[in-house]
Amino acid sequence: MTTTWVPGADASGFGADNLPYGVFSRGGAAPRVGVRVGEYVLDLAGLLGEPEFFASSLNPFMARGPVTWLAVRTKLCGMLGSEDGRQAAEPHLIPLSEVELRMPFEVADYVDFYCSIEHASNVGRIFRPDDAPLKPNWKHLPVGYHGRSGTVVPSGTGIVRPTGQRREPGGEAPVFAPSARLDIEAELGFVVGAGTPMGRSVPVGDFAEHVFGVVLVNDWSARDIQAWEYVPLGPFLGKSFATSVSPWVVPLDALGAARFAGREQDPEPLPYLKRTADWGLDLALQVELNGEVVSRPPYAAMYWTPDQMLAHMTCNGASLRTGDLYASGTISGEESGQRGSLLELTWGGKEPLTLSDGSTRAFLEDGDTVTISATATGMGGGSICLGEVTGTVRPASH
Template identity: 85%
Template sequence: MTTTWVPGADASGFGADNLPYGVFSRGGAEPRVGVRVGDYVLDLAGALGDPEFFAASLNPFMARGSTTWRSVRAKLTGMLTSEEGRPAAEPHLVPLAEAELRMPFEVADYVDFYCSLEHASNVGRIFRPDEAPLKPNWKHLPVGYHGRSGTVVKSGTDIVRPTGQLKPRGAEEPLFGPSARLDIEAELGFVVGTPTPLGRSVPVGDFAEHVFGAVLVNDWSARDIQAWEYVPLGPFLGKSFATSVAPWVVPLEALGAARFAGRAQDPEPLPYLKRVADWGLDLAFEVELNGEVVSRPPYAAMYWTPDQMLAHLTCNGASLRTGDLYASGTVSGAERGQRGSLLELSWGGGEPLAFADGSTRTFLEDGDTVRISATAPGMGGGSISLGEVTGTVRSAGR
């Protein structure tokens, strides 16, 4: 483990092997870019002085490209691990308790994938019990849909229960009203830094040249609205009302120890999707509902890897923009306690979850608070934290 002189940082999950980026303000001052180290935020505007750090989002820095990302990370690591670098950094450490964390990047476009074999199979069995769990295309390409960038919100933002058209079981006609089957999806998002022009695809081997880092995502879902609307064009209003992201974007370089070849794929993907580098990621997720752990999804079980997602997203020539966010889809494993959504955990509402206080849940109720966190192996041993993404449900119309 690379050790740092910052008090308590080495054992916090936010040591020198991590250094995730975010945006913060302090005492009413203008927002600026920082990296988290232990229980502090290092103010990069003060410590490094580069213009892109005097900004309300990571976008200007991300747009500089991978050579700059690596150079700045190396400089920060030196400042935070050596006594020689300490005088330049220490005056710019802001206690986390004094920092107001902001949305870390300005979202350009948002795409959500569906890359867990277990999740896709479970949802197929629940929504289409008389059909095969997977559609014929699922193992040939990373299935996804385009979401709404304007409803991607920072962690801690309250989530208003959505209303829409739905058709309860047994009803002859649809009705309009608040969702009764509000759900969560534990996901990993990938943030694009380097853009591409229209008409150019990104090969799997160029993934790390375009993607800046990873961020925790909760893609809130209204399952009753979704079930009625998704045929024949897929998710729409059941997904577009809110997606929460964590305040910290973890650089790809920090995830080096988590990388592995990825899950075996059969049939072999078409050439443009064939992996050329190890971008499977061994991350451990944890989902809490009202303070009680309900699931521990393993990201290592994901079928499609993020380099394949990016290659497919751009294979038709769709351009990338700095700040594009694409997410993995729900992370689920083979065991019941590894499912990343309440839809799966309660098996469509038929198997309620029991809590220590005697309460039960199938889907979210008003006032419920969800917390999703994740860790990864650190480059020098131990583990690093991806932080957390939280949200509390408020009643419809608020």
Template identity: 80%
Template structure:
């Protein structure tokens, strides 16, 4: 493990092997960029003095490109792990309890994928029980849809129960009502730093030159709205009301020990989607409902890897912009309680979950709080924490 002089940092998941970036504000002060070290945020604007760290988002820093990201990370790591850096940096460590965390980046575009074989198969069986679970295209490309960037919200934002058009099973026509099947989707998000020109696809080999880091994502879903609207064009209002992201962006370079070749794919993808590097990621997620763990989805079972998602996203010549966010889709495994949505955990509501307090859930109740956390192995032998994304369900407007 790479050790640091910051008290308590080495065993916290936020040591020198991690160094995730975020945007914070002290009372009465302007927002600025920092990195998390243990239970502190290191003020990069004060320590390094570069103008990008005096900004209210990470976008200006991310736009500088991969060489700048790596040089800055090395500089911060060296300062935190060598005794002669302590005098310079210690005055700029601020306890997390004294700051407000803000959205870490300004979202340009938002795309959500559907890259778990287990999740896609489960959803197919639940929504289309009389058909094959997977559509014919699923194993040939990472299926996705364009979401709404304006409703990507920071962790801790209350989630207002959406209203929408639904068709009850025993009704002849749809009604407009509050969703009764509000769900979560535990996902991993990828944040684009370096843009690409319109008309020039990005190869899987260029993934790490464009993607700055990862965040945790909860893609809230109104399943009753989704079930009625999604044929023939896919998700729309059942998804676009809110997507939560965690406050810390973990750099790709922090995930080196989590990388592996990825899941075997059959049939072999077409040449433009073939992997050029190991971007399978062994990440362990924990989904908590009102403080109780209800699922532990394993990211290492994802079928499509993030380099393939990026290649597919741009394969028609679509350009990338700094701040683009794309998410993996729900992370699910095949074992008990490895599913990243209540839709799967309760099999469409037919098998309610019983919580420790004796209450049951098929879908979310008003007042429920959902938290998603994740961890991975660090390059120095310790652990990497990916932060936490939370949200509490608020009643639908009258």
């Protein structure tokens, strides 16, 4: 494990093996870029002085590309692990308690995938009990849809219960009303740093040349609105009202020890989707509802890997832009306690959860708070933390 002189950092999950990037403000000053080290933010604008660190988002730094990403990370690791570096860096450490964390990057485009075979199969059984759980295309390509980048919000943002068309059980005509089946989706998001021009696809082997790092994602979902609208064109208003992301972007380089070949795929994908590197990720997620753990989804169970998602997302020549975000889709495992949505955990609401206070939940109620966190093995053998993404449900606005 790479050690650091920052008090408590080595055992915090935010030591020198991690160094996630975020954006913060302090005392009303303009936002700037920092990295988290233990219970501190290291102010990169003050420490390194580069103009991209005085920005209100990570986009200018991410646009510099992988050579710069590696150079800065290497420099920071050196400074945080040496006494010479301590003299320069220590004056720029700020306690987390003194800062306000902001949205870490400006979202350009947002794409949401559907890459867990367990989740897709469960949803198929719930929504289409008389059909095959998976559609014929599912094992041939990473299924996805384009979301709404303008409603991607930082952790801590209140989530207003959405209103839309939904059909009551047994009813024929829809009603216009607040969602009664508000849900979560525990996901992992991939943040694009280096863009591409239109007309150029990104091969699976170039994944790390373009993706800067990962965030945790809660893709809030109104299941009743979704169920009424999704045929024939897929998710729309049931998804687009809010998507929450964690405040820290963990660099891909911090996840080296979590990498593995990925889940076996049968049938073998077409050549443009055939893996050339190990980008399966062994991450342990945890979902809490009002402070109580209700699920532990394993990212290692995902069927499609992020390099394949990126290759498919661009195979038609669609361009990448700095700040593009694409998410994995709900992360679910084989066991019932590993499902990443209430839809699955309660089997469509038929088997409500009983919480420790005796209350039950089929779907979310106003005032409920959901927190998703994750850990992984760090490059030095210890554990690194991906932070958390949290949100509280607010009543419908109309």
